[in-house]
Amino acid sequence: MQTGFAYTKLANHLASIAELSEADLDLLTRMPFTIDHFASHETILRSGDKSDHCCLLLQGYLCWRDTTSSMGQITSVYVPGDVPDLPALRSPAGANLKALGNVVVAFVPQWFFHEIASLSPAISDALALMSLIEAASLRHWLVNLGSRDSLTRAAHLFCEIALRLRVVGLARDFQFPSPFTQSDLAAACGISPVHANRTIQSLRRKDVLHWQSKWVTVTDWPALARLARFNPDYLHLRQPMASSPRPPATATSVGVETSVQLP
């Protein structure tokens, strides 16, 4: 793990949603933190816990996992650069923050975020925008669970993860690690593990996505995005990737690659 690793993750994330100056980035470098590791399905933050630290995800995936439902519904998934518990004084009632696969996190004192927000309007805006995006994400997920079938849900989940990874400079080739179990996917999509299995198989058969040995390869992004009815507007990205839900019929969409310029 190289120097400034934690700083870079956060900076990449913030820069993806707001315009930051050199001075802003400089503020971030003063971030105090301690690094910790967790194994898959370990609990980082338990329901109702209070903490004066926030959890900056550096590597792997985290999720909020409901404790009241028998299946343990997953309500959000996070990628490196995210801060799942940023705005919360306490963790959401009835939900645990859990690791999906092995993860590396940085615990950052909460006052640091208040401080940089008070020192830089741009950063303050970016942090506020993070909360908005979180809420928009939840709304979007709600629409998925409420009105779409399992194939669409799963496809949408992979679309969102792929895009959010790309935004922070990961998964450039549409390949990314997926240490989730199929039961994890089921818990996120609100379906049974058995049906999750059959859904994955269907995606494989359609040749849009392959999930083997804890690694996902999106083989046909436009098709996947179309299948998922994926529209990335809700992520409020500064440089949105073409979703190509309906590419011109005369040409297969190859614009996806070229329309993306990551820092």
Added chain:
Amino acid sequence: MQTGFAYTKLANHLASIAELSEADLDLLTRMPFTIDHFASHETILRSGDKSDHCCLLLQGYLCWRDTTSSMGQITSVYVPGDVPDLPALRSPAGANLKALGNVVVAFVPQWFFHEIASLSPAISDALALMSLIEAASLRHWLVNLGSRDSLTRAAHLFCEIALRLRVVGLARDFQFPSPFTQSDLAAACGISPVHANRTIQSLRRKDVLHWQSKWVTVTDWPALARLARFNPDYLHLRQPMASSPRPPATATSVGVETSVQLP
């Protein structure tokens, strides 16, 4: 409509989640606003609209309604005292703010909320808490759609509405207007209108709730809460109502009434 009507609605709401001083309440009385009326299913705020005003709901119900799904998924429902678009610089992508039944709203300039937040830490906290509650609500609703059947979903919706109404001094007798159509209920619960009808009938047959001529009467709150697996913690109320999901077997729960003290 009496003097201070709009002010009272907001004050009641804020007081239900935070401790406000006389000085705090005094700040609220200076709220500038203009009142407007909308008929059922009219759109108050269209997807992507920008506005320098927030929408304080005074009477009736509002909801965010998704525009991308054919069924028009409802992602949140609001009761008098709520400010659906408080934290947003713009309305959520792909969602319209719509009236459920006839409504009265007060449009309040956004700067007013920034101002009172900067003048009073208690109000600032209360407003922040509103956002947290909003997110918690979305998470909770997500769990419903992801892991519970239609009967539970519908029951939960009525539980939440009933409780939120009571918190702002309405529906004290567990009766409240429900100008929703059954299709609205369906859109909120992520089920078909036909199935919504059968779900309501089931609730009626179980004798927990009656919905007739645009009016709902909860006839057996403990049973309804149990059916809905309703736990009001996520609403972060200062004086939570007993949810009585599992009342002592020796006594039917009558504590519901007595445990609530509204201003």
Added chain:
DNA sequence: CGCTGAATTGATTAACCTCAACGGGGGTGG
């Protein structure tokens, strides 16, 4: 009185769940 949107009902079909069983891979202890 007829019109219109909403509520209701029945019948059929599709999506998904549950139960149950089996196979493979990676760890662990002998």
Added chain:
DNA sequence: CCACCCCCGTTGAGGTTAATCAATTCAGCG
């Protein structure tokens, strides 16, 4: 090194929930 085990993925069969289609009733309203 092998035997064992456990978790995970996979498959099949049967049952349940809810969607869809279509028709009928009902209520408010000009």
